[in-house]
Amino acid sequence: MKLISRNTALVVGITLSTLFISCDDEVTNQDTSVATASGANPNVVLTATEVNDIRAKLGSVPLFDSSLAAAKQEVDAAMEKGIQVPIPKDMAGGYTHTQHKLNYTILHKAGVIFQLTGEEKYAQYTRDVLMKYAEMYPSLPRHPQERSYSRGKIFWQCLNDANWLVHMSQAYDAIRGWIPEEDREILDTKLFRPFADFLSVETPQFFNRIHNHSTWGTVAVGMIGLVMDDDELVDRALYGIKNDSISATAMDNDGGLIKAEGQKTGFLANLDEPFSPDGYYTEGPYYQRYAMYPFLAFAKALETKKPALKIFEYNGGVLIKAVDALLNLTDEDGEFFPLNDGQKGMSYNTSSLVSAVDIAYYYGNQDARLLSVAQQQGQVELDITGLAVAQAIEAGKAIPFTKESVLLHDGPKGNQGGVAILRANYESGTTALVMKNASHGLSHGHFDKLSYSLYEDGEEILQDYGLARYVNVEQKNGGGYLKENTTWAKQSIAHNTVVIDETSHFKGSFKESSKHHPEIIIFDTNDKNLQVVSATENNAYPGTKITRTMMMVTPEGGNKPYIIDINQIKSNRAHQIDLPIYYHGQVISTSFDLQQEGTLRPLGTANGYQHIWKEATASPKASSSQFTWLNNNRFYSVTSLSGTKDTFILGRVGANDPLFNLRRDPMLIHRKAGVKNEVYVQVIESHGTYNAVTEKAQDAYASIASLTQVDAPEGYLTIKITMQSGEEQLVVVVDNAFAKAEHSITLSNQTYTWKGNYTLKQIKN
Template structure:
């Protein structure tokens, strides 16, 4: 019996030893991070047989060959974004990674030599560099003016190093790791904890950079530093004190896992907004793929119930019919699903997320794939005819780590013919705006009522070094720049991050289950202490209307009398109003702060009694806004651009409804899209509103009832339960002799 136990133990020991040996052997195989040895063999076997992969390879080869012909340049850093040295080092990180991939796939040593020689130049340069000479950043890099871009460089350079690892001599590897990679990782982490120990997209790049080079070098300490942040170092909360410095927390969490836990909701919404979610998805997913390949036991793509893979679906749903992301918070208009970070996101999500065939149609639209295992899977799926259309439907995306900090509701009609984007989310970290219960409206890919986005000319050196302009704070972040309510010419939370970051709006209900009416409703009670805003928006298909119309009910209750401003930032040309206004001979700014200093008053008049109408034309389509008003209300045409001598702001127009000396009130508006105009035939079709009137027939603490009558006399009734959102609650109401009975938070007929 004893001998048998000894034999069993020896057998187990031999098995463990073999497993350790095999694991060690596997961990030394290169490439192993993103490209894998097995994957390279499969790719080589498929060359010439997978059209989209072959096309992507040819395009990349032409690009890298052109760079090789130009020679290597690693200049002394001196510029902000958009300057030569910044742009050159940025281009270098892309070319390094691409040349490494070409070496593996084509087995052509010229690419390995190019990567080796450039990395060796960096290894000679890096130890001589002080912190970057430009001092604007809170965390200066060495190659770039901010540690963020240094982290970008290391994420890509680590992939290049992996691809040529076996091509290099031991002495060359030792040189690179001692003089370049390890000190580089230390600089962006231990030397800059205010950058690294933070929950923010910047830190995600830093975590991924340190982690990827750690995986490659077999340095478990660096990998732990990436996953869990710096030990015994304070965590940058993202909040700032009165002097503009960051506030630190000694008991907070940092690192890659914290950046997965905190900014992402269970639905995959990233609290900074889609523009920065797009930017952060590359380090999130590329490091996750590296961990999946090198440390599969971590099961990183299953972390937080697979939130990274669900985030790709959420991000795709945060785009318009043209694939451009909705400009929530700091967001540059025009950024779209065609950016390289979304190519990687779609490919990785397809490979590791169950091979959803709808993602293949997105990849087809993108027209390129990654040149790695994921990209090959996608290209093969497309080749084999597996692609299905990606269906973007109405969706409600929660915000906050547990999905309890507001969110974004998106109502879509048809094939994205009309799309409402309603924001009732949390602050959004440092990139958030003060715009509770704001919305934007799209027809196809065109803005009808717009969100301004950010004030920045990204990577255009002449405009503030390509960085955020002061107008981003004085205008773009302020409440008046959004389609939402402003009280007493003061931004929500007084425009203070430390207040706004503590609060979020509350979803009242979301219902997209019916074909004729879709509704999203939310409340905000902290933007102005003592005032509650309750906004309900419904996309309604009426039989007598050419297209669905948008109903907007904004109920305000307050403990004091206030001035309320409700702007509508329309795109296009004014056609007609039913109210009179005067255009001043000399225009003046509307106010002095909270963004009002950037608005010119171009026209001012009194609202029409009962309903005020405003029609405009954009992209050869007509739009009419009908809003309930009183004779005491003011209507102002405004235009962005006051106090902007450097022309940093767009000269966009808006219509503002101002209601003074009011305590409780309800704003009701209906927005129609109708008709068209042809400059060829010179015919205007259906250019006038189909609405005869919009009336509040009941408006009290419990219910708000709206009747919309069209020009043929047909009436549409929408009743909102203001206090009870339960789907099971039954309501019975008599309004003007008519009985209404229903279950749930609203009635429509």
């Protein structure tokens, strides 16, 4: 990858001879000279030279100008309300939490606006607010809410304190050269240095780990260190604390271990361990999104002040790769797939991805696809990276960011499974299948090996529940994680994956799950009409091997694809096996007779089953069963290979949930009892629409009529798919041990040959 250095020399005593108009106010030569009178600052995310370059372009780059105007409007509105620095007391969503969060957001922008316009009122406001914090901070105890493993002072957890310091460091950098020496001394010694020590040496369990929390912590300490030219803080941020006295058994609030044997610490370690060579972040896209801002903002600052680190080349240029990976972990609407703890609806329009896209464009290889994402975001960073993006967009350089099928490996060496995304882009829309074959994902991971979710045109068809939390909604547990995140959302039954004996994978043990990962057998997207991913899990249940193979089949002619899902379970003893699908919408029809429960009862007593209402059950009538539902005026069906001893269960989330913390989502569970070696085969298709205005249903019936398992030699699984049209297809999956051999099967006097793990053939009648 070509990396372009953007280091700029500091300019001492800059004066501008050109008058310019910014927003409403004219700035004089004297004002501008004062704004940049010190050569020391700004010198982190903005530099004096960059400020001059940006000022010269103001009024000529529409997207940058509109971004500046929007920021100015927001800051002006906040300044009109006066300074509010309350004594901390509230959880997330409460007044003090929200106000302190607003303060760091506004001051960050105010400092930038001061630099770009020269208007001293923004510097004065920034200085006055920071001095209020300097008055309060020395006597401030830890936060009164004792909920976090690492209580903060301004906020209930150090994570939010670190957010504060990351942003306030940049606000301070913007005015540090403007304020008097006595003010600098107060802010350096009474506020910022003690703040950095508190987050690090006083709270090592927060600072000295591999986690998104520590990313924020190390960046906060490192950023203020760069602003104050404090190399001790910068080194502490980069390499961690050598002797932290953290217990090997210490855990965070999510049940994750804080310290691992031989674990490195610091910012650079957090670039090494959580990221794979593909740029996938092991905690999942929601927290990758959250961590990208500190990663990239600090990287930009390091590139300016410590260019010898070559931070954008570090670990194979993983930071730039991470932005591309993260954008690929979104649906058609730009919303992140809610893998692990992930809030639905979070998208790349969030502010942290605005900076990520701009920085990746500027310091990467000027990938023109990123420009189209920036256009959708509708704003840019108010720095040199944002200016470059806005200029390139104005020059017409943007090209679409088309999302294709991709395998994002997990683990620092890329050998701990991964997330496979199969995509079909066709004339009428897009379909995306997301299969999670990754490692646990640190403390935000779920027990969901080999799970998947399915999307059509950005809408969830078969969902991943995501997290159980209402972020920043004070009434819901102070905006923090709900207990149902542990008792439901993390449990295996909350996902579209195999569950054995009503027990979660690895018995719900974080420590045990963190030792293992699935093995990806196949990822083949060379044929856009038949894309395949297959993986095996050998450790989730003792003595049991689970292999899941998923195929995205796109018929000729640009029609919508359908999904073939094959689960093969081999065990050393008999079990009860459940395979749920989490659909949205209204049941339309079933090929089996449902027996509705007269009294609602939980499906089980633990491992998530206690949260499922058992609404109805059915026994299949034939070797093939079908379930059709309607959602968003579209018809969907799942056709399943079934046996007469199987059971289908209609369930709904919400049992044992007295505070109504969980969504009342429906599910269909296919249960097989008393089996050792078993196969699940199901085909999922989107096949019709309903128009409420014309009251017409089009193609309301599934195109697939039935599934039949065909006798085959050992090591071969052979399924016949019969369409309503009479057309027949043969699906064959071969054990990996025979994958390289040439294969042939004879069916109805017709011989079919192929090479590899799988094939899909048209049956000749």
